[in-house]
Amino acid sequence: MKTQPSITSASPLKRILRAGVYWALQPTFIIVSLYLAHTYASIDAHTLFIVVAFCLITLLEIVIPARPEWKKSAGENVALLGFVVVSGAAYAAIETFYEASLFTWMAHLSQAWQLDIWPSQWPIVAQVLLIFAAYEFVNYWYHRASHRWEWLWRLSGHSAHHAFKKLSGLNAVANHPIEAFFLILPRAIVGFLLGGEAVGATFVSLTAVTAILAHSNLQLNSAVVGWFFTTNRYHIHHHSKVISESNTNYGCFCILWDRLFGTFQDAKTNDTGIGDSQPSYKAMLMMPFKR
Numbered sequence: 170m171k172t173q174p175s176i177t178s179a180s181p182l183k184r185i186l187r188a189g190v191y192w193a194l195q196p197t198f199i200i201v202s203l204y205l206a207h208t209y210a211s212i213d214a215h216t217l218f219i220v221v222a223f224c225l226i227t228l229l230e231i232v233i234p235a236r237p238e239w240k241k242s243a244g245e246n247v248a249l250l251g252f253v254v255v256s257g258a259a260y261a262a263i264e265t266f267y268e269a270s271l272f273t274w275m276a277h278l279s280q281a282w283q284l285d286i287w288p289s290q291w292p293i294v295a296q297v298l299l300i301f302a303a304y305e306f307v308n309y310w311y312h313r314a315s316h317r318w319e320w321l322w323r324l325s326g327h328s329a330h331h332a333f334k335k336l337s338g339l340n341a342v343a344n345h346p347i348e349a350f351f352l353i354l355p356r357a358i359v360g361f362l363l364g365g366e367a368v369g370a371t372f373v374s375l376t377a378v379t380a381i382l383a384h385s386n387l388q389l390n391s392a393v394v395g396w397f398f399t400t401n402r403y404h405i406h407h408h409s410k411v412i413s414e415s416n417t418n419y420g421c422f423c424i425l426w427d428r429l430f431g432t433f434q435d436a437k438t439n440d441t442g443i444g445d446s447q448p449s450y451k452a453m454l455m456m457p458f459k460r
């Protein structure tokens with residue numbers, strides 16, 4: 170009978186790689202992102218870092234996956250990529266729509282009310298961590314509401330993001346196109362209430378790389394970084410098939426608010442998804458329109 174290779178039977182090189190990834194990958198990515206902010210690196214540098222981090226995570230998921238049974242076939246990867254491209258196109262279109270309407274109005278109102286209370290004299294790294302936590306604060310309550318209220322769960326299409334049985338870094342951006350209407354808002358609300366647009370762009374790499382890691386099929390340590398940053402142990406638990414487990418760990422980037430508001434849970438996750446099998450992409454796209 171064929172059995173899955175265990176960690177202990179892996180080659181010495183893979184064991185070293187596993188140990189390096191387990192202890193160092195997430196802290197290293199956090200440090201690189203904050204270093205880019207500290208040196209006032211260009212947006213292009215942050216974007217390049219996101220692309221390199223994503224490629225590295227994807228490569229590691231192939232070589233040393235935490236759950237070998239979650240490795241996707243070529244067909245599954247192409248289908249997921251197609252879903253992500255459709256979702257990304259919708260995100261860009263809805264962002265343009267917001268920029269021309271709601272965001273312009275919010276910017277005028279913010280100026281008129283002189284709402285910009287952002288502590289721009291703080292060190293840039295402190296500002297990035299502040300906007301990271303503030304952004305998650307708004308996102309936390311939207312995310313928690315989308316799980317709490319059935320109408321929002323359906324209307325937002327958030328169920329599509331939870332429908333996947335196999336998770337990987339790419340799942341971070343596998344959202345229903347309609348959910349872009351909701352996912353774009355937290356950043357705009359933080360900008361409206363606090364200001365901080367100057368550092369808004371530099372926290373993108375920290376947010377993006379944390380989200381990719383949170384969905385990754387890699388064994389990562391949660392002990393230290395997991396006090397503030399969301400790790401995949403916590404976020405995969407949020408993707409649990411068991412509803413009481415899924416109604417925890419709403420922080421996709423920063424786990425602080427779950428710890429403060431009593432929704433944090435640190436436990437093993439057996440199965441993910443919203444059913445025994447993964448729905449078709451057509452069924453996922455129809456989710457906001459069906460009960």
Ligand SMILES: [Zn+2]
Nearest residue numbers: 312327331407
């Ligand atoms: Zn969720």
